[in-house]
Amino acid sequence: METEPRGKGPSLELRKVRSRDAARSRRSQETEVFYQLARTLPLPRTVTSHLDKAAIIRLTLSYLRVQHLLPAEELGAESEEETDGYFLRALPGFVMVLSAEGDMVYLSENVSQHIGVPQLDLVGQRVFDFIHPCDQEELRDILTPRQRVGKKQSQDVHTERSFFLRMKSTLTSRGRTLSSKSAAWKVLLCSGHIHTYSSAEPPLTCLTVLCEPIPDPSHIDFPLDRSAFLSRHSMDLCFTQCDERVTELLGYSPEDLIGHSAYEYHHALDTDHVTKSLQILLSKGQVCTGHYRFLVKHGGFVWAETQATVLYNSKSTLPEAVVCINFILSGVQDSGVVFSVEQMERPLTPKSKSEPDSVAMETSAELFLKLKESPEELTQLAPSAGDSVEPLTDSAELKVFSFLPARGPSPPAAPQDLCTPELRQLLTPIFDPVAMETSPSLAPSDSLSFDMDKVEKLFAVRKEDEAPPTTQECEGLDLDMLAPYISMDDDFQLAFLTPNLEPDPPRSGTAKKRALDLDDCPLPKLSALE
Incomplete structure (x- = not known):
């Protein structure tokens, strides 16, 4: 019983040692695979030797996406020229390529000169983690390709994009670099094109933009042109x-x-x-x-x-x-x-009397204060010093511009010009009472009274607007001259004074009696009008 544990002890320790060696071997093999993968990237050895595993995977995926974007002919004929190093210096910003999901597929090397973040820390990352939260929805709409509608689907739609984006920046105004926790927002003017590469498998949509930072006027290091x-x-x-x-x-x-x-x-x-x-x-x-x-x-x-x-x-x-x-x-x-x-030139000094008349130009604020203090100035034009006051009733000749429509007919000078000949003759006593007195054609009193009666009827005050008559006025009225009593119980048909062409319908006794009384009573008012 005591010899069995002694025999199992060395075997257990041996298993642990073998397990640690196997794990160490797997990690070393995995590390070697990652280093070999990093060597395939188009980066210097000094850079790839300091990359961790997550960065190697991220950069490798971005490199594969770039290969899908570029044709195979361009990749095979790649050669470096002497002028290639001046391209980034000539650009006012940095180049960025975004996928439809918002991944930063590529950024140029000079990105650190504009926002302070190194290129390798951004490639393969999601752009939404580095932009302002209020700009994320706008960028998602821009990355969404617009559908082509209509018969001309083979033609490219409008692919140009131009927008403003706020991105994290660790650069200070003096050129020093801060930590990512102290990063500020920098406004970038992004302009470029969005393309869909159908030849790639699967089809890939990318947005290629030039991001140009807007300089702060308070920290301009170069003299202005x-x-x-x-x-x-x-x-x-x-x-x-x-x-x-x-x-x-x-x-x-x-x-x-x-x-x-x-x-x-x-x-x-x-x-x-x-x-x-x-x-x-x-x-x-x-x-x-x-x-x-x-x-x-x-x-x-x-x-x-x-x-x-x-x-x-x-x-x-x-x-x-x-x-x-x-x-x-x-x-x-x-x-x-x-x-x-x-x-135009603004007059700074008062004009002399020999100069032509012109209206002085004032700002809206000064004019408002002036009219508020003296409202009576509204009835006059604003004169300059030494000018005479011109009332607004006088017609001022305005300058006619070529882009304005032609003027319409001028308004009539007198109100009678708006009336028809019949209405003008009827309203002659009001328009020209002096001519009515001197005109011989209107001398007869009957024609004058006839016209005046019609005029009085046109401008008569309604009965409900007049004051109710007093008791003494009612006693002095001639009841025979008033309108006859009409009962509201019976259906009484008002008839004209012209002779009826058709026989009257039979009436009841009460209505017939009242109709006879109405025919017998005199109607001086109606006869006078007739």
């Missing part, structure tokens, strides 16, 4: 400060722009485009407007592009101003055409 100027605005885009270089580029002095909205100096056809850029600016903090037309003083416009950034209060963290870098991209076009009143 002579074709650019800085401007500062309030949150409603009114100019508060402006670079003096604007005079050389656009003709305005800084005093001409301060206090006015930037919308007043944009072409009317670019209003929707500028408004959309403003919405992106207020929601994401930075924006690049793209090309739009900036109006030039005295006429014409230039093509421009603006990079705008919202400045936040350090204490309240609320937005307080907008700083813009405005790049002028072209020369003056259509210099002889004035598109806005703001392009």
